[in-house]
Amino acid sequence: MKVGFIGLGIMGKPMAKNLVKAGHKLVVLDLNKESVDELIGMGAETAPSKVELASQCDVIITMLPNSPQVKEVVLGEGGVIEGAKPGTVVIDMSSIAPLASREIYAELEKKGIHLLDAPVSGGEPKAIEGTLAVMVGGNKEIFDKYYDLLMVMASSVVYVGESGAGNVAKLCNQVVVALNISAVSEALVLAKKAGVDPELVYQAIRGGLAGSTVMDAKAPMMMDRNFKPGFRIDLHIKDLNNVIDTSHGVGVPLPLTAQVMEIMQAIKVDGSGVEDHSSIVKYYEKLANI
């Protein structure tokens, strides 16, 4: 089985590396030549175009920023759809709008090409470790066939339903992360302003009910003033925009999520959109005059 991999960014590069390390034959592409060269150095191949890549591969993984990039790479002129044989499977692991996944699925099916939407959670550390959580939408039989391939990059791979369901699950994930990261920020700022060492407060509460994966990943970054991404504020805003579009579409008010999205927007306007989303703490510090 030959695996195509398009999108070697913060997440895609370590995911592709894990596939190579597991012995898979990989053909990779990215706009960034350095990332492609790094994978070639590990034994992967590249192709002169997306069409060439698609014509050589049985399965093609995409790990791109958002819906427009995935649509362009898969359905656009010179895209995967022009090279892929009927029976080829595209696994889009990017976080995109569920509606966009369903549109891409329908266009590919017309040519006998199948799509799984399989976004991930866990961030760069878990991408490196190969312990991501993957949530998958699409045809169940195709899912079963590619479960083992996905497990190379993950410690949890869960089928959640028809096309688009994987990205609905990812939006739910992003709501929980956004509110949790805000709660951690508020708590650390409160500790500091009340004259108690935030590090000790973190150590005191992380083992109790307040403890979470978000707290353990992000509280140390906030205290160390390390805002290197990780997961950029502008990508989280992208996800929350998709959340709000989806929630409006199905009639679910999400007042707290909307508020956190505006806070992230304020941070982006302030020039920190490329920082890790843990930099949301700076907003709360400003409010508290720290």
Ligand code: NAD
């Ligand atoms: P990134 O910006 O680091 O990587 C995107 C990659 O896609 C870049 O290397 C870019 O060059 C490449 N690319 C863009 N357009 C392309 C094109 N037309 N052809 C070929 N390559 C192209 O982003 P990331 O942080 O790796 O995130 C990728 C996806 O994973 C996003 O949807 C994001 O929301 C999601 N995600 C990110 C994290 C995280 O912690 N960073 C965690 C979970 C999910």
